[in-house]
Amino acid sequence: MEKYTITGLNIEKAASFLGISAQKMQEIIERRVLVPNWNEYQYLFRFEHKALNIDIGSVLVQKDDVFSLIFGFPKIKRAMLLGPAIRSNFGTISKVAVEEKMNGYNVRVILLEGKLVALTRSGHVCPYSSEKANNLLDTSFFIDNPQLVVYGEMVGPDNPYVPRKIYGIDSLDFFVFDMRHKDTGLPLPVYERRELCEKYGFKQVRLFGEFHIQEAADMVTNIIRDIGRKGHEGVVIKDPEMVLQPIKYTASQSNCSDLQHAMKVYNESGRDFIFSRIVREGFQSVEWEESEEEFRKRCLQLGESILRPMKESIIKVRDGERVTEEFTLRVKDRITLLKFEEYMRRLGMDIIFSEPKIVDDEYLVYMTKINKSTSDKTLAMWEGQLWS
Amino acid sequence: MEKYTITGLNIEKAASFLGISAQKMQEIIERRVLVPNWNEYQYLFRFEHKALNIDIGSVLVQKDDVFSLIFGFPKIKRAMLLGPAIRSNFGTISKVAVEEKMNGYNVRVILLEGKLVALTRSGHVCPYSSEKANNLLDTSFFIDNPQLVVYGEMVGPDNPYVPRKIYGIDSLDFFVFDMRHKDTGLPLPVYERRELCEKYGFKQVRLFGEFHIQEAADMVTNIIRDIGRKGHEGVVIKDPEMVLQPIKYTASQSNCSDLQHAMKVYNESGRDFIFSRIVREGFQSVEWEESEEEFRKRCLQLGESILRPMKESIIKVRDGERVTEEFTLRVKDRITLLKFEEYMRRLGMDIIFSEPKIVDDEYLVYMTKINKSTSDKTLAMWEGQLWS
Numbered sequence: 124m125e126k127y128t129i130t131g132l133n134i135e136k137a138a139s140f141l142g143i144s145a146q147k148m149q150e151i152i153e154r155r156v157l158v159p160n161w162n163e164y165q166y167l168f169r170f171e172h173k174a175l176n177i178d179i180g181s182v183l184v185q186k187d188d189v190f191s192l193i194f195g196f197p198k199i200k201r202a203m204l205l206g207p208a209i210r211s212n213f214g215t216i217s218k219v220a221v222e223e224k225m226n227g228y229n230v231r232v233i234l235l236e237g238k239l240v241a242l243t244r245s246g247h248v249c250p251y252s253s254e255k256a257n258n259l260l261d262t263s264f265f266i267d268n269p270q271l272v273v274y275g276e277m278v279g280p281d282n283p284y285v286p287r288k289i290y291g292i293d294s295l296d297f298f299v300f301d302m303r304h305k306d307t308g309l310p311l312p313v314y315e316r317r318e319l320c321e322k323y324g325f326k327q328v329r330l331f332g333e334f335h336i337q338e339a340a341d342m343v344t345n346i347i348r349d350i351g352r353k354g355h356e357g358v359v360i361k362d363p364e365m366v367l368q369p370i371k372y373t374a375s376q377s378n379c380s381d382l383q384h385a386m387k388v389y390n391e392s393g394r395d396f397i398f399s400r401i402v403r404e405g406f407q408s409v410e411w412e413e414s415e416e417e418f419r420k421r422c423l424q425l426g427e428s429i430l431r432p433m434k435e436s437i438i439k440v441r442d443g444e445r446v447t448e449e450f451t452l453r454v455k456d457r458i459t460l461l462k463f464e465e466y467m468r469r470l471g472m473d474i475i476f477s478e479p480k481i482v483d484d485e486y487l488v489y490m491t492k493i494n495k496s497t498s499d500k501t502l503a504m505w506e507g508q509l510w511s
Numbered sequence: 512m513e514k515y516t517i518t519g520l521n522i523e524k525a526a527s528f529l530g531i532s533a534q535k536m537q538e539i540i541e542r543r544v545l546v547p548n549w550n551e552y553q554y555l556f557r558f559e560h561k562a563l564n565i566d567i568g569s570v571l572v573q574k575d576d577v578f579s580l581i582f583g584f585p586k587i588k589r590a591m592l593l594g595p596a597i598r599s600n601f602g603t604i605s606k607v608a609v610e611e612k613m614n615g616y617n618v619r620v621i622l623l624e625g626k627l628v629a630l631t632r633s634g635h636v637c638p639y640s641s642e643k644a645n646n647l648l649d650t651s652f653f654i655d656n657p658q659l660v661v662y663g664e665m666v667g668p669d670n671p672y673v674p675r676k677i678y679g680i681d682s683l684d685f686f687v688f689d690m691r692h693k694d695t696g697l698p699l700p701v702y703e704r705r706e707l708c709e710k711y712g713f714k715q716v717r718l719f720g721e722f723h724i725q726e727a728a729d730m731v732t733n734i735i736r737d738i739g740r741k742g743h744e745g746v747v748i749k750d751p752e753m754v755l756q757p758i759k760y761t762a763s764q765s766n767c768s769d770l771q772h773a774m775k776v777y778n779e780s781g782r783d784f785i786f787s788r789i790v791r792e793g794f795q796s797v798e799w800e801e802s803e804e805e806f807r808k809r810c811l812q813l814g815e816s817i818l819r820p821m822k823e824s825i826i827k828v829r830d831g832e833r834v835t836e837e838f839t840l841r842v843k844d845r846i847t848l849l850k851f852e853e854y855m856r857r858l859g860m861d862i863i864f865s866e867p868k869i870v871d872d873e874y875l876v877y878m879t880k881i882n883k884s885t886s887d888k889t890l891a892m893w894e895g896q897l898w899s
Binding site (some may be wrong): 434 | 589590596597598599782785786794797809811812813814815817822825892893894897898
């Protein structure tokens, strides 16, 4: 077999940086564990598989033969029963910090050649998010703290991935929820991170407070009820020192909103995605000791979240339309649009972009994602095909 | 690699019977496509994989070097939208026959050495079902029609697989829904089969009637609404000549009842099982052009079918119990119980049997199946473990 190489990667030096042999490095490349990014970012290498205890989505940066490693988003595990989960996971500390889990998409931001670059969860450079990062974040933070990576949520309606109007954000904004050291992935303690954000004027996710372990479950329950009423998503419960692993918990309304989206495009949604949201409702209902009336309300909400969007998609296809999702993009630099279109194409997305309109010094573009699988399956049913 | 053989199978003759080379036959055995049954039925060989266009669950019988092939249960595809499915699948004939689809478990019955033997869907010999077949069916049918296999549903409360009280059956009864020729798997036309059942006094699934293609969807819709009210399952729509493939359609109440059972043991249930039942509700709701009030009722029913049984299981485990399923068995011959216990053990089931009681000349036994996966997962949540 011919030797597969990645243009531009110095295998010897990369191996030495990662503390492995050159042969092991070669194997990692041949198995496409590590793959280069596109265009101007070919010196960024994405982990497409987990290896060497480095998670998927981590990014190796090679700049003039100097390396750094940007760790991926750590998977935050979920509490099904708040009380037991808090007692069991944080039983060795006295207080936990509770921060908001916002509903948007995750990006990591780093400085490269004087410009901010936004890396998605999978480790791609997103041109749209990168332009936003440059407009929203003070670059001096990254010059002053070259060893830190900023982890945050891109939130708001002008959003190519998770458009949401629930936070009163006009277009798109960035909220920091984590900062980690390059190369080690070690996180900053909660208050150190929050102070740094303050200092540089970064927006950050809301801190609901610090609570004693004994009262935390009750406090979080109250917070979650409030978050649910507002249509927000949930919380992440953290060891203030960020030594113990954080845990997440979400409002019923957020689970149902996930289901609404999943069932609209029912044939492209993961069965596990749907199942896990259903299971959360069962556990929350028991832990909250609901009355029969509250329980029936929860059942109706669950049922409607599942059936209503699906029904709408079936009717849409019956009436000759396709199932689609609509997004709005807003950029200052027209080049960003071209780059983003190419990026979507490279990811194999079936997307239609409108002609850009100039609105308030920005280019406004509508993006339509066609849900081919759901459209085709639904049409096949109307044509009398059998399910399986 | 050492040559793997099946004791007792005459490879040359089996190959010749199936119309393949001895080498091909050997490969089929080495790959464990064909595996022998246990104990006294070691001359029955089960297809554990599909091969040679023979479905999983088909059974090769070798008796004194004479072979026969018992075809598996043909998979019946499901209509999501009744009108389009009937028009598209039966457009080349003028009438369809509509029979009831009952809620029990499928067995095929054949005569072997003077006794009836019941084969399950997977091709195992079920000792319990075999005793029932001998008590319920007139053996002379099988002597008069040695080339026919009887396909039917075992239905009723004294049932080790699908206990249901919905048909007013005291213990367990057998309803024929299909007859097929050995070796070819070709089915008998609907009326020929029904006449044979009449003649030999076999119970059979209900025939709702024969309907013109143009009216069939409306008629089936009415039948399904009625079936749903009674808590029965659904229908199978058939070409009376059994040339075109049959299609099935079920009542919403049956989908919900499936969901109730699946969510009680949520951690052992297939995600696809749950998903497909949800999807049926969406399509039925659209095709039936429900009012907003009817739709909300359907949503509530769906939500309750999902959450209520799950909630009960979570509470049960919180209170120190395990999630189990209870079954009742009733046999005339005590040996059947011993054989059935061994059969369950061989299949790897985690089951507890009560001491048999004598009731009305029969042995009554309670069987408890422990749902270890759901019990363990639920307990882990109460102990504060995280979901994933």
